[in-house]
Amino acid sequence: MLAEKDGRWEEHVLSLHLACEHCGETYEPISPRALSHNHPEGACPDCGGLGRQMRFQESLSIRDESLSIHDGVVKPWKCATRKTLIRRNAITRALAEQVPFDLKTPWRDLPKAVRELLLHGDPKRKFLLPPPKGRKPVETAWTGMFTELEHAYRTTTGESLRQRLLQFQAGSVCAGCQGRRLSPTALSLRLNGKTMAEFLAMTIPAALEFTKQLATHPGVMPAEEARRGLEQRLAFLNDAGLNYLTLDRECSSLSGGEAQRVRLATQLGLGLVGVTYVLDEPSIGLHPSDHQRLIGSIRGLRDLGNTVLVVEHDRDMMLAADHLIEMGPGAGIDGGRIVFEGTPKACGAHATSRTGAYLSGRATLEGIVKRKPIGKAAITVKGATENNLKNVTASFPIGALTVVCGVSGSGKSTLAIDILSAATARKINGAKFVPGRHAGIDGLEQITAFTAVDQEPIGRTPRSNPATFTGIMDLMRELWAALPLAKARGYGPGRFSFNVRGGRCETCSGEGSVALDMQFLGETFVDCPSCAGRRFNRETLEVRFKGLSIADALGLSVNEAAEVFRAQPKLAEKLRTLAEVGLGYLKLGQAANTLSGGEAQRLKLASELARRDHSGRLYVLDEPTTGLHWDDIAKLLALLGRLRDAGATLIVIEHHADVILAADWVMELGPEGGEKGGKLVYAGLPEGLLKQKGSPTGRALEQRS
Ligand SMILES: [Zn+2]
Ligand SMILES: [Zn+2]
Ligand SMILES: [Zn+2]
Structure with missing residues (x-):
């Protein structure tokens, strides 16, 4: 190709093939995979497409700036075998002589340039430094303590050393791709001036605008269908109140409500008819000013001819419903019935509906907390x-x-x-x-x-429950151990724990259930055949307080237990607190992994x-x-x-x-x-x-x- 520059014609050699005419480097044909950070072809080779790497942090490595290099101010630098330490000391001594600086100067008094050089190195200066092997110093660039430490971290075989070095690190942006996750090849491809990473970093309204403009781009014409699909989906995301998100936002960092709204936008984009959608609290985390837009999206699904069922506490959503169903009246064992069914307006007029009371304004949350004047502190x-x-x-x-x-x-x-x-x-x-x-x-x-x-x-296993978490279990065990029969048999409080040997059922190790291999159906859990789910052995269950075994007591709700233990001041107080925060319906022994987040x-x-x-x-x-x-x-x-x-x-x-x-x-x-x-x-x-x-x-x- 010839190009005119300042009145002279210059020759440029370009290639129609995927190769460089100058150095002979060749490239694979570009496939969509080469633009995906989830695929080895497209991922940044340094971070594997994660965009982040564990890096040594100055703030974690240097805790006390009044210390000097001699005192060990850079803590991870001292984490090493004796042999490595000797070499590292030789390096810092050599640097101190040649930079120069004083090894005994407190860190905060060293010039910034020296501190930078020590931690991060300087590719432009050469020093005489002791190499990893051999004694004679060689002329070399100093790459910095952190580079040295990263090398040690990657190559050490000692797990405890790895763990110690890890505490000075934190996730930070990958140096290879600057967090853009893509390979250098992928990052050099441009469409209308933008790389894939630049496109993904746009907010949704900006990406939508960019995609619209591509409609007239000659290179995009053959892929018009893909472009139109992209435009449609971006438009839906924009309408779902997600316009502040950038396209490269990690899904794991989206809130439940946000993720649900992203999926909702996808569904709207598909334009299906005759589908029943069930949405679980889609308004979670959505600011009230965006509620109407979300409701608009949901109405859009309905108007296409779909059925939408929304589980929701949000007032705007309830008022927007065609049909409202209230379950209750209480929670847990106090609930499970249909309290009301009908229009939102009828709900507001309903005599016993708690939801209706708030919808109509008969009940309010005003005055529950008395306002406190703000002090100076x-x-x-x-x-x-x-x-x-x-x-x-x-x-x-x-x-x-x-x-x-x-x-x-x-x-x-x-x-x-x-x-x-x-x-x-x-x-x-x-x-x-x-x-x-x-x-x-x-x-x-x-x-x-x-x-x-x-x-x-509060716990991920059935072994923790409201009683264990609040300390009620400990008090109950003391109470049962103090009963005459327990004393006569020499049972201590430990006898009444399902976590230790002694009083618990050993068939199920106090779990109350055992795993049953269902062959091709996988594993299922059934009540333990020995204790019938009561978790304790027969002798333990013979000790009774007011006729109740410890297993019976764990089956009580907080409200029931408050009645049974009303003469035990410590227990009664803990139970009263639980009832006051609205957990009176909760069973003391309910497995922690079945409790809701609230x-x-x-x-x-x-x-x-x-x-x-x-x-x-x-x-x-x-x-x-x-x-x-x-x-x-x-x-x-x-x-x-x-x-x-x-x-x-x-x-x-x-x-x-x-x-x-x-x-x-x-x-x-x-x-x-x-x-x-x-x-x-x-x-x-x-x-x-x-x-x-x-x-x-x-x-x-x-x-x-
Ligand atoms: Zn080349
Ligand atoms: Zn990277
Ligand atoms: Zn058992």
Whole structure:
């Protein structure tokens, strides 16, 4: 090819084949696989397509900057065999002479350039350094302590050394692909100027715009069908309130509600007719200002001729339904009946419907938590810039209930969880999290204890249950061991545990069930034939309190047990607390892995209430009302109020309007998700949010009242 440049014709040799005319490098024909990070052909060879690698972190490796190299300031550098240590000391001595610097200067007093050189090396300078083998120093570039340590980590065969080195590392962006996950070949392919990685990093509205423009691109014409399909799906994602997501967002980092809305968009795109869709709480994590769009998508499915069944607690969704069914009246053994069936309007007028009472406004959550005036003491996160946060400085009042709200992707979790919780957990519990980028936190010294209360299960096996988790089981075992028959037989409290030998049924090892091999049907669990699911042996079960064996007692609900143990003060108090947080229906021995997330959360909070003094304690809760009915939210709010009145500082990330209005202090991040968010839109009393200009939460609250 000839091209004119500055009036002269220049010759360029190009190839029509997949080869370079200069160096002879050849390439495989490009297939769709070559653009997939899930396929070896397309994945970045350094990280295998994960986009992240474990890397040594300066913040984890250097804890005390007053130490010098001589004192071992870079901790992992000292983790090695004796032989390696001798060589490493020779290296640092050689560097100290040639750079030069003093091995005994505290780390913080070394020039930044020297510190950088020590940790990360300098490809441009040559030093005389001792090589791995042989004694004579050779002239070489210094690649840095971290490179040296990474090599040691990859090549060591000692598991304990690997473990020790691992504690100085954290996941960070892959250096090979800068987190783009694709191979260099894939990253060099461009369509209308954009690489695959650049396309995937776009937000959904931007990707939609780009895809529309491709309609006139001559190279895309042969693949018009694929282009149109892409455009259609992007349009649906955009309508489902997911416009803040980028296409390369990992599915595992999507909330349950987000993942469900992505699947919903796929279904809408297929345009099927005559299908029954069952959606389980699709509004979870969705900001109230996006509810109408979600409802619009669901109506779209219905209008195509489909049947949609939605399990939901959200008020907007209930009001939008054609037909409403309420199950109840209570939870667990107190539920299981149809309380109401009909239109939302009829539900509001129904005499005994709890849902109707809230829908019509006859019942409210107002006044459950008495507002507490805000004092001066606060924890202040300064200059937060992690993710999309725009240099946010925010104060969380001590001893108050603060709600952090904002649309999805606004940065509220980044501020409250990734920065504040991580920094607190690290300081107080010695956790290994690296907090997100921020300039500093003032007032953290006022916090002496930290608990994150989530909806994770309290245990993953049938061996833990509400009784074991709350300590009720220990008290019950003491009680049974003190009974005359137990004393006569010499049974101690351990006799009444299904976790140790002695009193438990040995056929099932106290599990209550045994696995049955069903041949080609796989494994199934049946009640243990020896103990019939009661988990204890016959002798143990002969010891009875008020006619009940320990197994009978585990079969009681919290409310029933409160009656049986009313003369046992410690037991009675624990049971009363459980009933107060709305868990009165729960069976004491119900297997932990069958509890819902909301139940697990309230169990955790209830066991926190056993502590009397909560001053100096910080609780962080991430969307605690998820999956809860109004009645349960009322109980949760009362519980939060009690913790606060006992001196605790509470920070709650929440969308729920009633929880926002019940707070002592409200913070909103936004105004939008992603790049258009990350600013502190509002901080103040809940009422002020309604008047705040440009606040999506304020607008949603206003429309509601
Ligand atoms: Zn070449
Ligand atoms: Zn990579
Ligand atoms: Zn058994």
